[in-house]
Amino acid sequence: MQKITTFLTYNDQAEDAARLYTSLFPDSAITRVTRYPAAGPMPAGQVMTVEFSLAGQQYVALNGGPHFTFTEGMSLSVACENQAEIDRLWAALTADGGRPDQCGWLQDRFGVSWQIMPANMGALMRGDTPEQAERRMQAMLRMHKIDIAALEQA
Structure with a gap:
């Protein structure tokens, strides 16, 4: 238990x-x-x-x-293995009255907040250099659903 x-x-x-x-x-x-x-x-x-x-x-x-x-002060965070899993969960949880939020967050139709993130989000956001980390942060701040390829390119 x-x-x-x-x-x-x-x-x-x-x-x-x-x-x-x-x-x-x-x-x-x-x-x-x-x-x-x-x-x-x-x-x-x-x-x-x-x-x-x-x-x-x-x-x-x-x-x-x-x-x-529910409030956004509590959320369920999901570590996704790939973009396909992010896309699938995002679509299902925002359907029928759910709403997207910023930086990978959403509220489902019941009002529960979720963070739909790549499992390697920490490493992606650290980047290889401080400059890359800054570019990735700026890219993420413009996103609703996380786009792994766009973060990797930043």
Whole structure:
């Protein structure tokens, strides 16, 4: 059992979010759905929590009502192996009301912030020289979705 689990609180879309997320990553699954009892703060039978794993990491999603919202101060960062993975995840997570942000960040349609980055982002941004690092930083600041080839060229 992992010691620290990310707990995400939605208005009423916990199960929809977990379904989307588990469809995007290998080694991912919904492991348990718990429903509110009659004595709960939400209607009896409505999904209360969804336990799921993404790439082997455990998460819990809760339907907690409209007073819970997400902020960009918390994000899920994904280390992508190549541009194709960046493109696939970017398209899926910005679909149906998600929105792109700057420098590889986006918000999905549920309001959760994600960083979709190449696994070697640190090395790319360090560059081989301080001048190259500066050019790459300037290039990244103009991007929404990260373009690995453009960073390598900078």
